[in-house]
Amino acid sequence: MQGKDLRIVFMGTPDFAVASLQALVEGGYNVVGVITAPDKPAGRGKKLHQSAVKKYATEQELTVLQPEKLKNPEFLGNLKALDADLQVIVAFRMLPEVVWDMPRLGTFNLHGSLLPNYRGAAPLNWAIINGETKTGVTTFLLDHEIDTGKILFRKEIDIWENDTVGSVHDTLMDIGAKLVVKTVDALAAGNYDAISQEEIVEEGEAIKHAPKIFKEDCKIDWSADVETVRNLIRGLSPYPAAWSTLRHKESGKEIATKIFMAMRVEDNKHTAPGTLESDGKNFIKVACTNGWLQITDLQIAGKKRMKVQDFLRGFQQIGEYTFL
Incomplete structure (x- = not known):
């Protein structure tokens, strides 16, 4: 089976996720639904603000769902009705098992680090704050613990001396989009080796984390x-x-x-x-x-x-x- 034959549900919210959704849509992949955050009041007038993903999905006339709670029975019913073969997650929130285990090919996530290092909410920030000279993106299958599932593919880049989180974000956004497409094709064809993150950790190595920044x-x-x-x-x-x-x-x-x-x-x-x-x-x-x-x-x-x-x-x- 080819990737373009799959029924894909995409989940994401910020700009970083739009590039991946755009790569799928413009690549001719069958995105049957998009899940994103609910509209939120923003600015002085407290007007409802749509996520970057919703704006793009709406322009492309894709089906959009915006659940407040991911275990809501109505949402789960609507998600099941999309009959997805695969779910793709880029910069979204933590999913309950009833969601990530729904498609027959499962759910994979694009994460902005070279897992298993920098699991968490702010991997790009912490890599630069800690003075790293390399980072990258990883696609992995969702599991019970956040950012711990089996790795599918990784792509490494250099962090240059004057890079900021903004410049690294933009670079990885584009590289990540290509990696998402590659991962979809590999899962459709069954042409991949899912590697446990524990296998990558060298003995005695401490895994670095990327908690939310306050x-x-x-x-x-x-x-x-x-x-x-x-x-x-x-x-x-x-x-x-x-x-x-x-x-x-x-x-x-x-x-x-x-x-x-x-x-x-x-x-x-x-x-x-x-x-x-x-x-x-x-x-x-x-x-x-x-x-x-x-x-x-x-x-x-x-x-x-x-x-x-x-x-x-x-x-x-x-x-x-x-x-x-």
Whole structure:
């Protein structure tokens, strides 16, 4: 059997998932239904916001289901009526067994890491935050525990020195879409070897995890070394963004500040971490415990993201502040 003969149900929500759905649709695969998150109020007017996957699926006139609860009997009935041979999951939520075990060929997931490392909600972020030089995508069959099922295929890429989570996201989104198509074809033909994740883990190796990222995880600790701080900034740019607080040295006024990009600079002066230096026109440097970083892109509360040169034109008193 060929992949295009299968009845496929696709499940996903954000932009990362759209590329895979698009690859299936434009490749002529039979996507009989799309499952995505319910519309949610967003913005000042609290208008209902559709997921990126729903927008694309609607444009393609695909059947869309948006269950609040995946064990809802009505949803399960509607899902069963789609009579899928295979379910494809990309950036969706955890599925109950009654859902992932429904199709005759099962359900596979595209995950943004080289499993078994970086299981969890934020694999791209944590790989960069931890200073990895390689990452990738993995397709695997769903099992009872999250991100632990048998591996079908993996594709590795390099993480370059100035990559951010944004650039890696875009690269893996496209590579992942191709891997999804390859996996569908392999499952249809029965041409694959499903490998247990335990077989890949070397003896004594500790598996790295990728838990959900919260606001406190994004706070910059300037007393860390330069590379640790730079990796945190890269691993959170553009979203959710690393942050710090500018404090006025005399008044104590504090301004929340997001930092999107910074680069190492040669400076042998040793001073307190968080100390800030600027010429008031072109640069802002911040001291870490063993060196300095030069900020190139930032955003203070109530303003838009901007280059440092544009920021300094409207914030000429920067020398009166320090970073906490």
